[in-house]
Amino acid sequence: MKFKDQILTDDCPEFKIIFKKYFPSLYLFAVKLTKNEFLTKDIVQEVFIKTWKSSNNFENENALKAFLYLSTKNQCIDHLRKRKDYKPNVPVDEKLFEETYLDEVVREETFRLLDIVIEQLPPQRRKIVELTLKGMGNNEIAESLQISVNTVKTHKLRAYKTIREFMGSQFAVIILTELVNFF
Amino acid sequence: MDKIYKKFRIAALLIEEIFGQLSTEGETELKNWKEEHQQTYNYLHEWENYKTRKSQLSKIDVSKEWQVFLRRNHQRGGTRFHWGRVFKYAALVFIILSFSSISYWLLYPPEKKVVKEVVPVEIPHGERKAELILSNGQSIQLYPSYVNILKEADGTVIYNDSAMISYEGAGKDDINKSNTILYNTLNIARGGEYFLVLNDGTKVWLNSLSALKYPVVFTGKERIVELTGEAYFEVSHDPAHPFIVKNNSYDIEVLGTSFNISCYDKDDVVTTLAEGHIKILNIKGAEKADYNLSKNDQLILSYTDQSVKVQKVDARTYSSWKNGSFCFENETLGKIFQKLERWYNIDVIFKSEEARSYDFTGILPRFENFEIILEMLETISDVKFSVDGHTVVIDKK
Numbered sequence: 001m002k003f004k005d006q007i008l009t010d011d012c013p014e015f016k017i018i019f020k021k022y023f024p025s026l027y028l029f030a031v032k033l034t035k036n037e038f039l040t041k042d043i044v045q046e047v048f049i050k051t052w053k054s055s056n057n058f059e060n061e062n063a064l065k066a067f068l069y070l071s072t073k074n075q076c077i078d079h080l081r082k083r084k085d086y087k088p089n090v091p092v093d094e095k096l097f098e099e100t101y102l103d104e105v106v107r108e109e110t111f112r113l114l115d116i117v118i119e120q121l122p123p124q125r126r127k128i129v130e131l132t133l134k135g136m137g138n139n140e141i142a143e144s145l146q147i148s149v150n151t152v153k154t155h156k157l158r159a160y161k162t163i164r165e166f167m168g169s170q171f172a173v174i175i176l177t178e179l180v181n182f183f
Numbered sequence: 184m185d186k187i188y189k190k191f192r193i194a195a196l197l198i199e200e201i202f203g204q205l206s207t208e209g210e211t212e213l214k215n216w217k218e219e220h221q222q223t224y225n226y227l228h229e230w231e232n233y234k235t236r237k238s239q240l241s242k243i244d245v246s247k248e249w250q251v252f253l254r255r256n257h258q259r260g261g262t263r264f265h266w267g268r269v270f271k272y273a274a275l276v277f278i279i280l281s282f283s284s285i286s287y288w289l290l291y292p293p294e295k296k297v298v299k300e301v302v303p304v305e306i307p308h309g310e311r312k313a314e315l316i317l318s319n320g321q322s323i324q325l326y327p328s329y330v331n332i333l334k335e336a337d338g339t340v341i342y343n344d345s346a347m348i349s350y351e352g353a354g355k356d357d358i359n360k361s362n363t364i365l366y367n368t369l370n371i372a373r374g375g376e377y378f379l380v381l382n383d384g385t386k387v388w389l390n391s392l393s394a395l396k397y398p399v400v401f402t403g404k405e406r407i408v409e410l411t412g413e414a415y416f417e418v419s420h421d422p423a424h425p426f427i428v429k430n431n432s433y434d435i436e437v438l439g440t441s442f443n444i445s446c447y448d449k450d451d452v453v454t455t456l457a458e459g460h461i462k463i464l465n466i467k468g469a470e471k472a473d474y475n476l477s478k479n480d481q482l483i484l485s486y487t488d489q490s491v492k493v494q495k496v497d498a499r500t501y502s503s504w505k506n507g508s509f510c511f512e513n514e515t516l517g518k519i520f521q522k523l524e525r526w527y528n529i530d531v532i533f534k535s536e537e538a539r540s541y542d543f544t545g546i547l548p549r550f551e552n553f554e555i556i557l558e559m560l561e562t563i564s565d566v567k568f569s570v571d572g573h574t575v576v577i578d579k580k
Contacts, residue, residue, distance in 0.1 A: 016249060016343055016345040017345050017347060018246050019245075019248075019249055019252060020246075020344070020345070023243070023245050023248055023249075024240050024243050024245060028236060028239060028240070028242055031239075045248070045251060045252055045255060048252055049252070049255060049256055052256060057449065062188065064189060065191065066187045066188060066191070069187060070187060082400070092365050102186060102187070102190050103220060103222075103223045104195050105187060105190045105191075105194075106190045106194055106197070106220070106223055106227075107189055107226060107227060108221060109190065109194035110194040110197045110198060111227070111233060111236055113194060113195070113198050114198065114201070114233070115237075115240075129201065129202075130230055132201050132202075133201065133227075133228055133230045133233060134228070134229075134230050137229055138203070153203060156202045156203045156204070157202070157203070157204065159202055159500065160198075160199070160202035160203075160204045163198060163202070
């Protein structure tokens with residue numbers, strides 16, 4: 001049946017949005033694990049193809065996100081095992097992998113969330129976030145920008161509200177299988 | 184799996200901390216994590232690291248990657264592409280081609296063509312496009328290639344990307360400020376379709392020549408929307424707040440289920456239930472009872488005599504349009520062309536009234552140009568078509 005091809009070549013709006021949202025993050029995440037920029041795009045592509053073909057029903061975006069990160073990690077391990085210079089007597093240090101990848105998830109997710117909001121902030125608020133990341137407290141920020149501490153707090157609250165709107169994402173229940181298994 | 188969820192939570196807490204919005208519980212949770220992961224914490228608090236990541240991001244062309252994904256997925260079985268080999272063959276083919284065209288050119292030098300070429304008008308398939316009317320009356324054109332982030336007067340964020348528009352409610356304090364309900368309308372012209380996610384998570388696929396009016400945030404006891412045309416609903420489950428689809432002929436009440444409804448002007452009103460249960464009430468015209476439908480039930484309110492008929496069907500046939508194909512089961516050519524008219528923005532004339540009632544069962548691709556559709560119909564049925572501009576004349580063979 002041609003239908004299957006069609007739905008795959010045609011843009012599936014939901015999957016495309018997920019792809020565009022997470023491809024960059026998964027790529028950066030995988031580069032950290034493989035330390036190889038050239039092959040990593042391939043790895044992440046493979047992850048998305050698997051996700052598309054998998055028959056999982058994802059309850060919400062968090063579940064899908066977890067699946068994507070875990071698949072990327074596994075794909076990276078596979079890749080390291082298959083590498084040409086891989087010698088059987090030097091196995092991939094999987095234990096180390098398990099420890100480091102979770103830290104990388106925190107790093108990437110935090111920056112990803114920050115990214116969503118930072119671009120949309122007015123310059124003053126962006127500056128405040130930047131100074132916070134540089135380790136400055138509210139008092140120091142207020143002093144260096146010549147504004148009151150309360151203004152700094154208000155700016156932070158407003159910036160946080162912008163990000164909240166995106167964190168409580170509504171794209172719940174993503175049923176990928178329904179589309180594929182139609183016929 | 185649990186571990187990774189915890190990390191997502193840590194990321195959210197870190198954000199809260201950066202913006203000074205950490206609760207006391209959050210603070211202890213984060214403190215525990217910090218003790219073991221001081222290095223990661225420090226890493227995240229280096230502006231340089233953020234900037235480095237930013238420059239790495241700018242090197243990724245996501246649209247290009249999406250095209251790569253589509254291409255790869257197209258090959259069945261998910262085998263990897265061996266680019267090296269592909270390039271080698273491509274180069275070879277290119278060399279052969281250039282040789283043959285050079286020799287062809289040498290043997291038969293080009294002559295000037297005198298004959299004027301008649302270029303037939305191509306009728307393209309419909310597209311994903313829509314018009315959004317905001318509560319202040321402002322009109323915005325939506326296309327798949329656009330990303331729009333809009334804000335309604337009550338703070339609701341409207342997000343349009345990749346042929347999908349969704350609503351994300353603002354914080355609670357923002358909503359309380361306004362008492363009036365704000366409505367948006369999504370209009371789909373002939374030759375269009377669009378996908379919408381309402382504020383409660385309900386998904387709506389809208390077909391050509393349709394319009395849906397809905398509140399940007401559902402606030403009252405009931406979730407009420409108004410439809411003309413055709414749509415497929417996947418209503419998110421919420422028994423406390425029934426979801427009601429109103430149209431010119433009747434109301435459909437649901438708690439959480441999926442169904443297709445077609446309610447075009449001067450046509451039968453057809454509701455087909457894919458999952459769960461729905462209730463049809465307030466049927467206009469003569470006094471009519473309410474109807475409870477279950478899976479694969481179809482209720483038809485006839486346009487010609489206002490009669491009501493309930494029958495069993497395969498509901499998937501009636502929602503196939505949202506997945507990119509037209510499915511027909513013993514459908515008359517007359518009805519089929521009503522649908523094609525809306526999607527291809529064409530006008531249809533039946534020269535033979537008999538042809539109008541011919542039955543047809545099959546599947547037609549929605550994202551093919553019209554010529555291909557006609558070719559497919561012509562080969563399997565006893566009709567012939569002639570196309571003049573955007574008018575199609577249908578006759579017996």
